[in-house]
Amino acid sequence: MENYRKVIKKRIILCNILAVVSVGLSIFHQSGLFNWVSLNTQNEAVTSFQVGLLFGFGILALFLVYKYGKSIKDDTKLKILYNKEHDERQNLIRQKAGMPMLMITSGIMIFAGIITGYFNEIIFYTLVLTAMIQLTLGAIVKIYCMKKM
Amino acid sequence: MNTKIRELRKQRKLSQEELALAVGTTRQTITSIEVGKYIASLVLAHKIARYFNLTIEEVFDFTEIEEKNE
Numbered sequence: 001m002e003n004y005r006k007v008i009k010k011r012i013i014l015c016n017i018l019a020v021v022s023v024g025l026s027i028f029h030q031s032g033l034f035n036w037v038s039l040n041t042q043n044e045a046v047t048s049f050q051v052g053l054l055f056g057f058g059i060l061a062l063f064l065v066y067k068y069g070k071s072i073k074d075d076t077k078l079k080i081l082y083n084k085e086h087d088e089r090q091n092l093i094r095q096k097a098g099m100p101m102l103m104i105t106s107g108i109m110i111f112a113g114i115i116t117g118y119f120n121e122i123i124f125y126t127l128v129l130t131a132m133i134q135l136t137l138g139a140i141v142k143i144y145c146m147k148k149m
Numbered sequence: 150m151n152t153k154i155r156e157l158r159k160q161r162k163l164s165q166e167e168l169a170l171a172v173g174t175t176r177q178t179i180t181s182i183e184v185g186k187y188i189a190s191l192v193l194a195h196k197i198a199r200y201f202n203l204t205i206e207e208v209f210d211f212t213e214i215e216e217k218n219e
Contacts, residue, residue: 089178
């Protein structure tokens with residue numbers, strides 16, 4: 001369990017970095033200093049999506065810091081968290097829902113969508129929507145498997 | 150698959166949460182095994198049986214599976 005505690009400590013540090021970077025980039029984005037990077041500054045959808053995504057990552061990182069912070073102080077909570085992450089049924093459900101490949105491919109698609117969004121709006125919408133549909137289907141399969149198993 | 154986990158838990162006045170914590174799984178998995186929705190792996194079945202100081206056959210009923218295979 002001591003090794004897992006070290007893993008959680010590392011995750012807390014990473015989440016803190018992610019939260020700071022997300023907030024920093026959001027502020028930087030809102031300040032308009034990003035405009036020199038953007039090749040298509042009129043594209044409101046792309047920039048709004050980026051800000052929303054950054055904001056989402058920031059919120060997620062803060063939530064994880066809170067969750068891990070609570071678990072690391074209490075041995076029982078830490079064991080519950082460990083069991084939850086290493087539970088065979090949960091792992092089977094995740095596998096059936098196509099994780100982690102689904103997450104990786106969706107992440108790559110969203111990242112590619114953001115980059116191509118500077119050049120072509122249609123490709124941006126196609127990639128982001130495909131990733132969203134893919135993630136939604138994964139979530140539906142996961143919920144179905146959770147009910148079934 | 151039928152199991153005696155619920156009976157054994159009640160005999161020992163043990164909650165699903167406590168059993169899950171002891172055998173290294175989640176409460177939801179214990180619920181699923183108890184209601185027969187999920188068949189535990191050999192490792193988990195061994196852990197559960199050992200926790201109750203019983204054999205796997207004494208905790209899990211394999212007759213249903215044996216009948217299916219015949």
